[in-house]
Amino acid sequence: MDTSISILAVTAATIAFLHTITGPDHYLPFIALGKARRWPLAKALSITALCGVGHVLGSVVLGLLGISLGLAVGRIEIIEGVRGNLAAWLLIALGLVYMVWGLRRAWKNKVHAHPHTHADGTVHTHSHSHHHDHGHLHGEQGTVTPWVLFIIFVLGPCEPLVPIVMYPAAHHDVAGLVLVTLIFSVVTIATMVSMVFLADRGFRLLPAFKMERYTHALAGFAICASGLAIQFLGL
Numbered sequence: 001m002d003t004s005i006s007i008l009a010v011t012a013a014t015i016a017f018l019h020t021i022t023g024p025d026h027y028l029p030f031i032a033l034g035k036a037r038r039w040p041l042a043k044a045l046s047i048t049a050l051c052g053v054g055h056v057l058g059s060v061v062l063g064l065l066g067i068s069l070g071l072a073v074g075r076i077e078i079i080e081g082v083r084g085n086l087a088a089w090l091l092i093a094l095g096l097v098y099m100v101w102g103l104r105r106a107w108k109n110k111v112h113a114h115p116h117t118h119a120d121g122t123v124h125t126h127s128h129s130h131h132h133d134h135g136h137l138h139g140e141q142g143t144v145t146p147w148v149l150f151i152i153f154v155l156g157p158c159e160p161l162v163p164i165v166m167y168p169a170a171h172h173d174v175a176g177l178v179l180v181t182l183i184f185s186v187v188t189i190a191t192m193v194s195m196v197f198l199a200d201r202g203f204r205l206l207p208a209f210k211m212e213r214y215t216h217a218l219a220g221f222a223i224c225a226s227g228l229a230i231q232f233l234g235l
Helices: 003-021 028-036 041-069 073-108 131-138 140-155 161-170 174-205 212-233
Strands: 112-117 123-128
Touching: 003 161, 003 174, 028 041, 028 140, 028 174, 028 212, 041 073, 041 140, 041 161, 041 174, 073 140, 073 161, 073 212, 161 174
Parallel strands: none
Antiparallel strands: 112 123
16 A cells, blocks of 8 residues: 555544544434434444444545545535535534423423322322323334434534545545545444444433433534534534
8 A cells, every 4th residue: 555545544544533422413412312312332333333424425426526626625625615614603503402302391291299288188299290292202203303413414514524535545546545545434424323333322321301301402502512613613
């Protein structure tokens, strides 16, 4: 293998790992939703991997198009910037909507008491919450949210992939371009899945969450915060 391609391959793996692990939007939404919706670990990892594929594929297609048309990297970066802003605002919007829904659900499910008076004059109360809403977790809303996330991740760019990895590799040969692009993609997806897996293992070590009825609202807040981090902190 050519030395320069070897260096690019190592660079691609390193940048992919650092870019993913320092960007909470790559894994925090899946961790939060998986916890709130009680997804089995296999489902959480599958959805994360699917969104990861969409995430890198969007930039790969754009990069290949730019290379084949001879577009300057600056033009591609402008397009990626627009895509990044759109994805960030969509994450913010999704998070806000989900947080409001979660707060509304938590309010409806708050524990409250009902007094009962018996014929002999005895009065007692019993407390309960409306847990029948739990059925929504496995219904239409439970299937829509992952697909919304997938669309957002397809729109969201892998910022370093095109200018730092694909364009330099394209100056060598097609095999080198394919190799470094594949390495970047695999490391990105593997890091996303690993972070969700480690978070799941960590949650199992924690005591029972006493504010369980707020998990949906907190998940919405986490998604919204991820979008805000992208848009205003550049993460």
